[in-house]
Amino acid sequence: MSNMATSSTATTVSLGVQLAPNSVKSLLMNPFEGRTFAEKLQVKELGPDKPEVNITQQAREKDRAYKRSFSRGWFDRKAWLTSCGYANAIFCFPCILFKTTTCDSSWTQTGVTDLKHLSERIKKHERARVHMNTCVKLAMLGRISIAAQLDEGHRIAVRRHNEEVDRNRHILSKIIDAVKFCGAFELALRGHDQSDASENPGIFRGLIDLMASIDHELEVHLENATVFKGTSKTVQNELLDCMLSVLRDCVLEEVKQADYIAIQADETTDVCTHCQLVFVIRYIDGKNNIKERFFEFIALPNSTAETIAAALLERLSTILPAGQERKLIAQAYDGAAVMRGATGGVQREVQDVYGSAYYVHSYAHQLNLIMQQATSHIAKVGQFFSDIGGFSSFFHKSLKRTAVLDEVVGRLPGASPTRWNFHGRAVNTVYDHKDELVECFQTIRDRGDFDAISKREAGGLLRMLEDEAFCFFLALFHKIMPHVDKLFNQLQKRNIDTVFIAGITQKFTQSIQAIRDTVPYQVKEEYYEGPIQGPPPTKRRAMGEETQQHLALEICDTIICHAKERFSFTKHLISATLLQGDLFPQHSRKFPDSALETTVDAYPMLDKTRLKTELSLIYEHEDFKGCSGALALFQVLMGNNLQDTFSETVSLLKILITTPMSTAESERCFSTLKRIKTFLKNTMAQDRFNALAMLSIEKKLTRDIPDFNKRVIEKFATQKDRRAKFLYK
Structure with missing residues (x-):
């Protein structure tokens, strides 16, 4: 003083x-x-x-x-x-x-x-x-106390303000519910004309009107509102921005808590022929569940490796702060050269920045490549699948033809050049309904109300069903394709890991090997005992038993050879063999030191000495031998609070589980893209498109956030100065 x-x-x-x-x-x-x-x-x-x-x-x-x-x-x-x-x-x-x-x-x-x-x-x-x-x-x-400072008039004003905020938040929450509903079910929010007198205001306005009919406060608001009504396209876009921000914040919070993450990416073109790159993050959340979260669609000027890699690295820099580069342990793409290139591909560009981000070629895509090799390597097989696609094409061209088919068989599934489960459906349908299809084609040829082209094509398909070579391939692939379909469906699951992949691919090759040993004779018995109903077929392409056996062996050998080559584990994927349950007895007799060395080289964050001790104990303990995969073993360790005892094993399990073995989630996102951005909605802005895609793909996450509407309202209220009151005093 x-x-x-x-x-x-x-x-x-x-x-x-x-x-x-x-x-x-x-x-x-x-x-x-x-x-x-x-x-x-x-x-x-x-x-x-x-x-x-x-x-x-x-x-x-x-x-x-x-x-x-x-x-x-x-x-x-x-x-x-x-x-x-x-x-x-x-x-x-x-x-x-x-x-x-x-x-x-x-x-x-x-x-x-x-x-x-x-x-x-x-x-x-x-x-x-x-x-x-x-x-x-x-x-x-x-x-002076706060109560003494507030005179009666001020207290009344605060109370009235807060009451108005309560009403506005209630109205806004109802509007948010309507937007969430439209987003979750991929419905168009806006109609042709959204004026009050319109007969087609759109689904969103229809929902609001329906909710107003059972909510008096909302009804009064819509009739009397002058400052903020909440139904304009501007408010819709602002609410969608806020919802997208809330959902991304939740995903980023889960990513922050995860020990490891992996990414999936794939590119396609939308209805406007613009290149869209989907970005998906995979990790284990706080409840030890596998999550594959859609993050966004990224609009790209082109689909070169440099452009895609730059976009991915930019997003990763916002997700993983400096010093956490080793947290990214995998990147999964399809087998396109621009993605898998060892020197200039996207995976190389990303791994140069994130050293532990090892590339994984989608196993579902590799299965398609295996089957394509079988068809391209053997010309007759390629011709067979081309013929199979002709059945569906024949009926889809005409309603009259389809009507005849419906009376006898029902619908025939089409084929796809990349999704081989579609081929399996076509093969099985033709095989199971061969006699009915013969009857159907004969009906079309005999009826006088069909044109000459229909009769000619029906005759060609009828002769194909009676052809010896076609019947041989039909019977052979009827036995092969169920195993392909089963493997394909298993590869679409989210909770698969490298250990699980090792098991199902081994079973697949064993199944094809079993067919290889037995199918030639079974095919002959099934199709050459008992004549086909009607006149005897004309054998245009005679195939003896020796030729059939040779082709069957060649087809099975091609599939087995390519499956073993493409499904074999190399480099960082060798770590899966350390935790493969059926190998535990073998590992207990002789520890897999080579696989351990490869694993530690790939993931230097692991303690080699402690990991070897933990794995040795797991191999010898009877309670762990029944675990059928990395996820099962992980759940056993976490469920029995053994994560501290087997800390290095748990870390390795998290790496294996987090590593994606398929890009099925990316394909699902593409399906959503096609449904949201249609020909009639081709001018949709990218931010609005991403928000609607997030609401559709992550609808469960939206439901699981308990205060989702409150968070959205808080962001909406602070987004800019608003005349309507949404913040309490």
Whole structure:
């Protein structure tokens, strides 16, 4: 406190010495409680008086004498300290002002002069309840309570404001529910004409009107609103932006808590022929569940490796902060050269930045490549699948033909050049309904109301069903395609891992091997015992038993050879063999040191010594031998609270489970893209498109966020200054 302030407020003692009203001597002579309110405020404003004091102590320790002196630095560290030059001691300013019988008299009357234990005494006094109470009283002195500051008129205004906010939030929550419904079921929000008198205002306005019919408050709002109605396309876009932000924040929070993440990406063209890159994140959430979260569609100017890699790296930089590069442990794409290129592909560009992000070629895509090899390698097989596609094409061209088919068989599934489960459906349908199809084609040829082209094509398909070579391939692939379909369906699941893949691909090759050993003779028995109904077929392409067997062996060998080559584990995927349950007895006899070495080289964050010890124990323990995959073993360890005991094994399991073995989720996102961005909605902005895609793909996440509407409203209210009131006072 300045000398001027001290002198202007000084009091006079009997000896004629002037004392500052905030000095210790003045407060002891004229107690604080006896002063007027104005004088009390003056003392509070002046604060503790801190005159110079000469407190010294002589001390001896280990035959060495020294002197202690009071340091004024204590006043800077403890604002409540005050000193008295008369008593040559220090005191507690708040306790002198509001002293009670429980106060320590050394801090309020006699003063503290013991320098040896000063630090301990100060700490002890600060922890005392009475000291804390006096500090609160001094801080609140002169302050008027909040209730006293608010007069009746202001309180009424606040209450009315909050009531209006309640109404506005209720209305906005209903509008959000309508937007969520349309997004979840991929319905168009806007109609041709959204005016109040329109006969076609769109699904969104129809939902709002339906909700208003059962919600009186919403009905009154729609009839009387002038500032904010909430049904305009601008409000829709702003709400969609807020919903997208809330959902992304939730995904990023889960990613932040995950130990490892992997990405999936694929590109396609939308209805406007614009290149769209889908970006999916895979990780294990806090409840130990596998999550594959759609993050966004990224519009690209072209589909070159440089453009795609730059877009992915930009998104990854926002998801993974600096120093967490090893958290990204895998990247899964299809087998396109632009994605898998070892030197200039997307996977190489990403791995140059994220060293542990190993490339995984989608196993569902590899299965398609295996079957394509079987058809392209053998010309007759390719011709067979081309002929199979002709059945569906024949009937789909004419409603009259389809009507005849419906009477006999039903619909025939078409074929697809990339999704081989479609081929399996076509083969099985033709095989199971061969006699009915023969009857159907004969009916079309005999009826006079069909044109010549229909009769000619029906005759060609009829002769095909009676052809020896076609029947041979039909019977052979009727046995092969169920195994292809089963493997394809298993590869579409989200909760598959490398250990699971090893098991199902091994079963697939074993099944094809079994067919290889037996199918030639079974085919002959099925199709050459008993004549086909009707006139004997004309054999245009005679195939003897030796030719059939040769072709069957070649087809099976091609599939088996390519399956073993493409489904074999190399480099980082070798780690799956360490936790393959059927190999545990073999590993218990001879530990797989080579696989362990490869695993640790790929993932240096693992402790090799401890991991080997943990795996040795798992191989020998009977309770773990029944685990059929990495996910099953992971759930056993986590369910029995063994994550600390097997910490390195759990880390390896998380890596294996997080590594995606298929890009099926990307394909699902493409299906959503085709349904949302249609020909009639081809001018949709990218942000709106992403928000609608997120609401559709992550509809479960939207439902699982308990305060989703509240979060959206908070973001909407703070997005910009709004005339309508959405924030409480």
